[in-house]
Amino acid sequence: DVVMTQSPLSLPVTLGQPASISCRSSQGLVYSDGNTYLSWFQQRPGQSPRRLIYKVSNRDSGVPDRFSGSGSGTDFTLKISRVEAEDVGVYYCMQGTHWPPHTFGQGTKLEIK
């Protein structure tokens, strides 16, 4: 299975400041149809996971535009332009290119400094 490696695993951020999470895959994520199936999920404390972004940079409906995704090949980034209190939680990257199965990163815990 493809291994997804996130960094950092813990991310203390001051309110209003930007945040960035890195995700690296053990294999390239470009699929034969030309798409790159890399998604990002947010899991707030006590809640189910929520998909934020799919295909590297496409925001899901209702996701604030302070969240953005970028990257290519094996290296990807989730950026939050200005962290708000509601952004506290754990963030996961996930690949679907080499499905089955989907594989997730270990998670990055974002907290307010």
Added chain:
Amino acid sequence: EVQLVESGGDLVQPGGSLRLSCAASGFTFSSYDMNWVRQAPGKGLEVVSYISTTTGGTYYADSVKGRFTISRDNAKKSLYLQMNSLRDEDTAVYYCALSITPAAIRNGMDVWGQGTTVTVSS
């Protein structure tokens, strides 16, 4: 409203069995592939099993292969996970989940249930 509601989680002894259910509403259940994803306490996300709606094909993580069986009843709009020979390491919250928008499995799951807790302990 699109909704998934899991049930069936419980405290069970090692070697025991459980059957999880996931009731779907608000969308055409028979049109979508379905997944079970679990999260052990304080740990990350692991896809346990998947079932195709078109072929009936299934996937199982190596950690559960031969012990878990996924199934679905499109008439009842329900997904199931039969869990046998349970081990301590199966302790987790189990979510059912699917990809609706866009409806491509490789994009990952945009609809999740609230989860049901399975605890395996003597």
